Amino acid sequence: xxxxxxxxxxxxxxxxxxxxxxxxxxxxxxxxxxxxxxxxxxxxxxxxxxxxxxxxxxxxxxxxxxxxxxxxxxxxxxxxxxxxxxxxxxxxxxxxxxxxxxxxxxxxxxxxxxxxxxxxxxxxxxxxxxxxxxxxxxxxxxxxxxxxxxxxxxxxxxxxxxxxxxxxxxxxxxxxxxxxxxxxxxxxxxxxxxxxxxxxxxxxxxxxxxxxxxxxxxxxxxxx
Amino acid sequence: xxxxxxxxxxxxxxxxxxxxxxxxxxxxxxxxxxxxxxxxxxxxxxxxxxxxxxxxxxxxxxxxxxxxxxxxxxxxxxxxxxxxxxxxxxxxxxxxxxxxxxxxxxxxxxxxxxxxxxxxxxxxxxxxxxxxxxxxxxxxxxxxxxxxxxxxxxxxxxxxxxxxxxxxxxxxxxxxxxxxxxxxxxxxxxxxxxxxxxxxxxxxxxxxxxxxxxxxxxxxxxxx
DNA sequence: TAAATAGTGTCTATCAGACAATATCGT
DNA sequence: ACGATATTGTCTGATAGACACTATTTA
Numbered sequence: 340x341x342x343x344x345x346x347x348x349x350x351x352x353x354x355x356x357x358x359x360x361x362x363x364x365x366x367x368x369x370x371x372x373x374x375x376x377x378x379x380x381x382x383x384x385x386x387x388x389x390x391x392x393x394x395x396x397x398x399x400x401x402x403x404x405x406x407x408x409x410x411x412x413x414x415x416x417x418x419x420x421x422x423x424x425x426x427x428x429x430x431x432x433x434x435x436x437x438x439x440x441x442x443x444x445x446x447x448x449x450x451x452x453x454x455x456x457x458x459x460x461x462x463x464x465x466x467x468x469x470x471x472x473x474x475x476x477x478x479x480x481x482x483x484x485x486x487x488x489x490x491x492x493x494x495x496x497x498x499x500x501x502x503x504x505x506x507x508x509x510x511x512x513x514x515x516x517x518x519x520x521x522x523x524x525x526x527x528x529x530x531x532x533x534x535x536x537x538x539x540x541x542x543x544x545x546x547x548x549x550x551x552x553x554x555x556x557x558x559x560x561x562x563x
Numbered sequence: 564x565x566x567x568x569x570x571x572x573x574x575x576x577x578x579x580x581x582x583x584x585x586x587x588x589x590x591x592x593x594x595x596x597x598x599x600x601x602x603x604x605x606x607x608x609x610x611x612x613x614x615x616x617x618x619x620x621x622x623x624x625x626x627x628x629x630x631x632x633x634x635x636x637x638x639x640x641x642x643x644x645x646x647x648x649x650x651x652x653x654x655x656x657x658x659x660x661x662x663x664x665x666x667x668x669x670x671x672x673x674x675x676x677x678x679x680x681x682x683x684x685x686x687x688x689x690x691x692x693x694x695x696x697x698x699x700x701x702x703x704x705x706x707x708x709x710x711x712x713x714x715x716x717x718x719x720x721x722x723x724x725x726x727x728x729x730x731x732x733x734x735x736x737x738x739x740x741x742x743x744x745x746x747x748x749x750x751x752x753x754x755x756x757x758x759x760x761x762x763x764x765x766x767x768x769x770x771x772x773x774x775x776x777x778x779x780x781x782x783x784x785x786x787x
Numbered sequence: 788t789a790a791a792t793a794g795t796g797t798c799t800a801t802c803a804g805a806c807a808a809t810a811t812c813g814t
Numbered sequence: 815a816c817g818a819t820a821t822t823g824t825c826t827g828a829t830a831g832a833c834a835c836t837a838t839t840t841a
Contacts, residue, residue, distance in 0.1 A: 346570035347612055349655055388571055388653040393645035418642045418657050421617035429612040431573055431655060433642050502793075526830055528794075549792040550838040726820075750803050752821075773819040774811040 347420070347429040351397035352383035352470070354477035355410065355437040357444065358494050362459040363481075363511050365474060368405050369454040370467060374426045379456065380467040381474065382406070383432065398435045406455065407445050412438040412493040417476055424469045434473045436481060438493040461515035485511050488527075489536045492557045500545050500552035501528055536561050571644070571653040575621035576607035576694070578701035579634065579661040581668065582718050586683040587705075587735050589698060592629050593678040594691060598650045603680065604691040605698065606630070607656065622659045630679065631669050636662040636717035641700055648693045658697045660705060662717040685739035709735050712751075713760045716781045724769050724776035725752055760785050 355366040367379045384401035391397040395413060402408055413435055420431040458464070460478045463471070484490050491507040505527050513520040531537055538558045544551035579590040591603045608625035615621040619637060626632055637659055644655040682688070684702045687695070708714050715731040729751050736744040755761055762782045768775035 345612065347573055347610060349571055349573065386571060386653075388569065388646065394642070394655070415642060418618070418639060420657070422612065429610075431618070431657075433644070433655075500793085523831055523833085524793090525795075525797095525833080529830085546839080547792080548840050549790080550794085550840090552793055724820085747804055747806085748820090749806080749822080749824095753803085768812095770812080771819080772813050773817080774813090774821085776820055 347431050348425060348427055349386040349394075349431045349433075350383050351386065351394045351401060351433050351435060352381045352419075352473060353398045353401055353413070353435045353437050354381055354474055355402065355406070355439060356460070356477075356481065356494070357439045357441050357457065358507055358510050359441075359457065359459070361510070362461070362513070363478070364457040365460050365463065365478075366406065367456045367458050367463060367466070369456075371453045375467040378467045379458075379464060381434075381470045394433045395435065398433075398437070402437065407447065408439065408443070410437040410439050411443075412436075412490075416480055417473075419469055419473060432468075432473075434477065436477050438490070440494055440496055442496050459515075482512055488531060488534060489561070492536065492561065498540055498543065498554040498556050500554060501531060502552060504531070504555070571655050572649060572651055573610040573618075573655045573657075574607050575610065575618045575625060575657050575659060576605045576643075576697060577622045577625055577637070577659045577661050578605055578698055579626065579630070579663060580684070580701075580705065580718070581663045581665050581681070582731055582734050583665075583681065583683070585734065586685070586737070587702070588681045589684050589687065589702075590630065591680045591682050591687060591690070593680075595677045599691040602691040603688060605658075605694045618657045619659065622657075622661070626661065631671065632663065632667070634661040634663050635667075636660075636714075640704055641697075643693055643697060656692075656697075658701065660701050662714070664718055664720055666720050683739075706736055712755060712758060713785070716760065716785065722764055722767065722778040722780050724778060725755060726776060728755070728779070 353366075357364050357366075366382060368382045370376050370378055370380050382401050382405045384397050384404065386394060386397050387400075391400065395415065398413060399409070402410060414437075415433055415435050418431060418433045420429075422429045424430060424432070460474065463474060465471075466474065481490070485508050488504070488508060491504060491511065494507050495503060505522055505524065508527075509520050509522055512522075536558050537555050540554040540556055543554040545554060577590075581588055581590075590606060592606045594600050594602055594604050606625050606629045608621050608628065610618060610621050611624075615624065619639065622637055623633070626634060638661075639657055640660050642655060642657045644653075646653045648654060648656070684698065687698060689695075690698065705714070709732050712728070712732060715728060715735065718731050719727060729746055729748070732751075733744050733746055736746075738744075760782050761779050764778040764780050767778040769778060
């Protein structure tokens, strides 16, 4: 299309992660329109300058439309661009990473989309455009950032135990090949203890068929 | 302009760094066109889809035009965007960081530009658009990444001594306030010794009025 | 009391910073 | 020999991982 020779297509894509039973999972949507109709892709939307204050707003709009959800964490991580990545022509796609606790998954999907699917991040199957590369980057970068143990707070409910936090970290780090990824309990808790991002919830515990576990939450001014 | 309500302005900006006598310096250019003609800004160019394979190419084109130089290192770091950051309307600016050894500075400036200036990164003066914020991000991120001691290789000539490398690291880390930033020689060299990014150049030394210093260079397959 | 999970303590290898000592040049 | 810088070595405190131990609940 000649238009693309003057004005590139600008869009926002999102790698939305959540914690599955054993795996880190990512949201995929089936494309309902050409090009590549019927193939799976990361959710995304074309920028509408009259609607979106910025591309983060574009990304949030995509998630509202396709999943009907507001995410607590959304951040841009890389911009894919060029003449070749989209068959429609020159395009700019700003990739975002978003995190959603499993508890906050909506019961129903959004409008405007055929099907959605939660996929293990290490076996997403074929994806449209360069979304395989986008996903790889988002996953790699997420795993690197787990080190500070703050990011996973966005994948947990408001109150959680240290063991739950550790499980989330282990799930993120566990790849298809590397089954273990078991973090040491002692070292993990020592590190957490010194973190300003976390605070203890007084007198609240998670009970079960064993010793109750102290509940924690994100510290008041917690941001990244 | 109504056009901007349909198609955002897409451009690439560059924070080009080099090492001055005592300071980390960044290239600024005086804007030769409206808007904000006459004010200082980071070099950049509007995307030309027919010319540029991607926005990295746009950034390289900007540096060629304004400084007449090819840089050995150029990498995208963040995308600034929104309806408000440019008076012309909705815009997308992909900010890049570039590094240039002082030895490779061209004698003359490029075409297409009124004036250029190398500024200390901590006192650039007023800048156009959101370039002050862009510069702050680029500098912050550069300082964080000096930790691995690999990035500064792009700011040095092909062959260099460990002391020269250390000086570059110290210069990058030295802020206006923090005058010291002196790294420990022993620790620095120990760390370098274990790095796969560096190799010794056999039988080559930098001589002066003192003990000659062993020359090093980037290891063969050095990338980030 | 047994099972299960929470939480703590200890040992050790590693590493970074501080700082001292030695090496090797030109003059 | 002296000044200057390069290069190496040692000491020490902090820390992460491994691993074992204790604590507290329900069944």
